[in-house]
Amino acid sequence: MEKSKVYFTNLRTDGNHNLQQKLTRLIKKAGIANIDFENKYVAIKIHFGEPGNLAYLRPNYAKTVVDIVKELGGKPFLTDCNTLYVGGRKNALDHIESAYVNGFSPFSTGCHILIADGLKGTDDVQVPVSGGEYVKEAKIGRAVMDADIVISLNHFKGHEATGFGGALKNLGMGCGSRAGKMEMHSAGKPSVNTDACIGCGACSRICAHGAAVVTDKKASIDHNKCVGCGRCIGVCPKDAVEAASDEANDILNCKIAEYSKAVIDGRPNFHISLVVDVSPNCDCHAENDLPIVPDVGMFASFDPVALDVACADAVNAQPVIHGSILDEARQKHDHTGHDHFHMNHPDTNWKSCIEHAKKIGIGTDEYELIEV
Known part of the structure; x- marks a missing residue:
């Protein structure tokens, strides 16, 4: 496979160009206009940021992408799926409110927000995975699958389970419904926290296999009958x-x-990653720590695999910020290696995602970096 083109621009500005203008030039130079947007629905997948976190991408960047899509004749919307964990984005109402609180609205971005997997995270489409070894049918939020075109707009940062979060994580984990997220995170099946359970029976009513039952005002799940669809997680009013x-x-x-x-x-599909405010953990945290490296720049490509590798290489080429958690880890282990992500979270291996993505034909890790 030949090298994929990854386009890059730094964060330097002058009196003639601001960052939004530089991002516009980057995206256009990367060839986004080669896509036919005319009267097409365009899902712009973004992370709106968990309330309390300040490292997520500013809505100004989303507006830049929205404006380009509109200029090319498309009908854009910003989207994400509900979270599996308890927080400010576990259902569509809380999720949209969190997006508004963090500055994302039709007035600031120029388009509407659609939570792709619906009110309770149960509105998904089962999509066959060609060549899938672990997943035969992915559970993807319906609004994402209803779109004609997908654009991922990613905040590139560290992650406590995957090493880093970039284009692939924004697409894969981010577009999975609550049941899809459960499938990715779990080898087993759901269970009931009886202390939180109120015995309302919502789980038993949604279960098509009779696995969830309520006895003595407490629910339980029979794993012999459970197929792991995760619907019960979405409908439980107490997150039990x-x-x-x-x-x-x-x-x-x-x-x-x-x-x-x-x-x-x-x-x-088209992919944009901003390597700024590189926090050690995911934007799903209700807080963000000091960045682990200095800001790098903005990247764009038609290949999400090459894009992730280019961003990872760029981060690993940066000095460690003094006083960051990465700096503390490096001093503690007296380590001088250059894989900042592995040093940040030693139990992770980001390359496993890249290797598998290559294997199933999403893209390549070989790239040509073109500076704009």
Whole structure:
């Protein structure tokens, strides 16, 4: 496979160009206009940021992408799926409110927000994964699959389970419904926290296999009958149904790659990553720590695999910020290696996602970096 083109621009500005203008030039130079946007629905997948976190991408960047899509004749919307964990984005109402609080609105971005997997995270489409080894049918938020074109707009940062979060994680984990997220995170099946359970029976009513039952005002799940669809997680009003969250990190990465393929396979897609405020953990945290490296720049490509590798290489080429958690880890272990992500989270291996993505035909890790 020949090298993929990854386009890059730094964050330097002058009196004639601001960052939004530089991002516009980058995206256009990378060839986004080669996609036919005319009257097409365009899902712009973004992370709106968990309330309390300040490292997520500013809505100004989303507006830049929205404006380009509109200029090319497309009908854009910003989207994400609900979270598996309890927080400010576990259902569509809380999720949209969190997006508004963090500055994302039709007024600031120029388009509407659609939570792709619906009110309770149960509105998904089962999408076959061609060549999937771990996932045969990915559970993707319906609004994402209803779109004609997918654009991923990613905040590139560290991650405590996958090493880093970039294009593939934004697509794979981000576009999975609550049941899809459970499938990626878990080797096992959900169980009930009886202390939180109120015995309302919502889980038993949604279960098509009779696995969830209520006895003495407390629910339980028969794993012999459970098929792991995760619907019970979405409908529980008290978040008493919990995913196993016991999958090995390398397998989690492979599942993310397969979910990513389900999202982009067979339709136009384009990917943008901003390597700024490189926090050590995911934007799903309700806080963000000091960045681990200095800001790098903005990247764009038609190949999400090459894009992730280019961003990882760029981060690993940066000095460690003094006083960051990465600096503390390096001093503690007296380590001088250059894989900042592995040093940040030693139990992770980001390359497992890249290797599996290559294997199933999403893209290549060989890239040509073109500076704009």
